Amino acid sequence: MKRIIKDIKENNFSNFYLLYGNDAFLKNQYRDKLREALLPESDDINLNSFEGKDIDCNEVSSIAATLPFFAERRLIIIKNSGWFKSMSAFFESVSEIPETTFFIFVEDDVDKRNKLYKFVSDKGYAAEINSPDPKELLTMVAAALRKKNLLISKSECEYFISKVGTDMSRVQSELDKITAYCLGKGSVEKEDIDSICSEIPESRIFLMIDAMMNGNESRALELYYQMLAAHEKPMSVLFLLNKNYNQLYQALLLKEKGYGRKSIADALSIRDFVAEKYMRMSGHYRLEDVKKIVDYGISLEEKIKQGNMDERIAVEIFIVKFSSM
16 A cells, blocks of 8 residues: 555556455545546546446446547546456456556455456556554554644553444544544543544443443443443344353453463454453453353344344343343
C-alpha cells in the first residue's frame, strides 16, 4: 500500500492496479485515492466502472482501446469480476491497450497462479489488503488521533477498539466522532470514549461475562436488558455468550499445552487484548467448569430452536446459573 501512496505523491502511475483481500473499507479507500489522482473529479467521460461476474470482456476491451477524450488518461474500474480466480477472455487483449488507459481491479479473492494475476503483478501492482492485526490497528488509531493533535495511551486505545470493534468503516466513523468531541483537549481519555462512542454488542458481552465471573448477577442482567432495549435479539446474545465461552475453553486448552498469550491469539485468530482477557479469566475458571458452560449453552440453543424454551428466559437462566459458580 506504500507503493500506491508513493505513486500518487510522485504522479507516476502503473497502468494496472489490483486491490484484493478481506477489508472492503480499505480497498475502497485506496481505490478512491487512485481514482482521484488519475482523473479530475469532474471527468466522468473518461471513467468507466463495471461490477459483477457477468461483465462483457469485449465491451471492456473496446473501451480500453479507446484514447481518452481531451484528457491524459482513461480509467476503468472493475470490481468483483472473478477474473483473477478463473481463466478470463480479457487476458487475451489486456496487453494491447494504449499507455493512456489505466485499470483498477477490486476483488475479494485471487488465485496467484491465474495468468491475469501474474500479468497485472508483473506490469502493475497487486496489493493484498486485509483487516489490520491488533497491533497494526492500535498504531493506526493512535496515528489518526495524533494527526488531529490528540494523544491516547495504549490501554485507552485498546479500550476504544474493544468498544467499537475492528471493522474499519466503523472504526473510522467512531474516530471522526471522538476527534470532534475531544478537539482542542489534547488527549483522549476513557471517559471521552464512553461519552461519545457507540459500542458493539461484543463489548457488552465481555462486560457481562466479567460480571458473571465476579458473581455480580444483577449487573450481568442489567447489561442483558440494555442489549434487549437496543433491539438485540436474545438468541444473538446467547450466540455471543456461547462463542466467547467456547473461545475461552479453547484458550484454556492451549494454555495447558504451554501456549502464551500471543500464540493463543494467533491460533484462535482473535485480537491480543481478547486473548489477554481469556488469560486473566483462567485464574477464575477451571477447564471443566468452562466445558460445562459451553455444553449448557449449546443445549439451550437446541431447546430454543426446538420450541421448548422461550429465548429471553433462556438467556436469563444462563446468566443466573453461571453468576453463582
